[in-house]
Amino acid sequence: SAVISQKPSRDICQRGTSLTIQCQVDSQVTMMFWYRQQPGQSLTLIATANQGSEATYESGFVIDKFPISRPNLTFSTLTVSNLSPEDSSIYLCSVRSGGLSYEQYFGPGTRLTVT
Amino acid sequence: GDSVTQMEGPVTLSEEAFLTINCTYTATGYPSLFWYVQYPGEGLQLLLKATKADDKGSNKGFEATYRKETTSFHLEKGSVQVSDSAVYFCALSGTSYGKLTFGQGTILTVHP
Numbered sequence: 001s002a003v004i005s006q007k008p009s010r011d012i013c014q015r016g017t018s019l020t021i022q023c024q025v026d027s028q029v030t031m032m033f034w035y036r037q038q039p040g041q042s043l044t045l046i047a048t049a050n051q052g053s054e055a056t057y058e059s060g061f062v063i064d065k066f067p068i069s070r071p072n073l074t075f076s077t078l079t080v081s082n083l084s085p086e087d088s089s090i091y092l093c094s095v096r097s098g099g100l101s102y103e104q105y106f107g108p109g110t111r112l113t114v115t
Numbered sequence: 116g117d118s119v120t121q122m123e124g125p126v127t128l129s130e131e132a133f134l135t136i137n138c139t140y141t142a143t144g145y146p147s148l149f150w151y152v153q154y155p156g157e158g159l160q161l162l163l164k165a166t167k168a169d170d171k172g173s174n175k176g177f178e179a180t181y182r183k184e185t186t187s188f189h190l191e192k193g194s195v196q197v198s199d200s201a202v203y204f205c206a207l208s209g210t211s212y213g214k215l216t217f218g219q220g221t222i223l224t225v226h227p
Binding site: 001031033041042043044045048092094096102103104105106107108109 | 147149151157158159160161164204208213214215216217218219220
């Protein structure tokens with residue numbers, strides 16, 4: 001399985017500002033995913049990030065609010081823009097394993113608190 | 116669209132008790148099914164998986180069988196430990212690019 005790291009592990013941000021979260025993988029992967037986990041809730045997919053193409057966003061998530069970069073096969077960033085208290089969540093990146101089982105491996109998450 | 120429904124929680128058990136967490140799903144085609152576990156303050160870890168009907172996934176004493184006829188993937192463990200206290204998520208992947216759809220999660224607390 002891939003080893004995934006995220007930075008920062010947590011942050012407290014003022015409303016109206018932005019936070020950029022980095023995701024680093026120890027091997028080259030084609031597909032990376034960004035999820036949001038709101039307090040006490042399950043995980044919701046924000047977008048799928050493929051190297052060399054625009055990210056694909058799920059319903060309810062837009063590029064202006066959650067811009068994503070994917071400059072190479074081991075790295076991605078998610079920016080959460082114009083922060084509001086409703087953005088307080090854990091943000092997780094994941095990568096898909098090879099093969100046909102579609103299992104994903106997750107980073108440790110970034111806990112964002114917006115004040 | 117795809118969906119996953121888990122039993123209502125939280126679940127509180129005594130050590131060495133038997134655990135069942137129910138999970139049912141709705142999906143077109145033949146999804147892969149997963150159980151993930153999230154220990155306090157940590158990210159998600161893949162616990163077990165099954166990719167086709169009647170497959171049994173197992174790991175760390177946990178088991179789940181892919182039942183297509185009942186669209187279920189219930190998680191079981193014969194004797195839980197305090198260290199099993201965590202949040203358990205059932206998930207499926209039903210698309211060609213591997214998007215995961217998660218259930219709402221079940222909080223398990225095991226007391227000594």
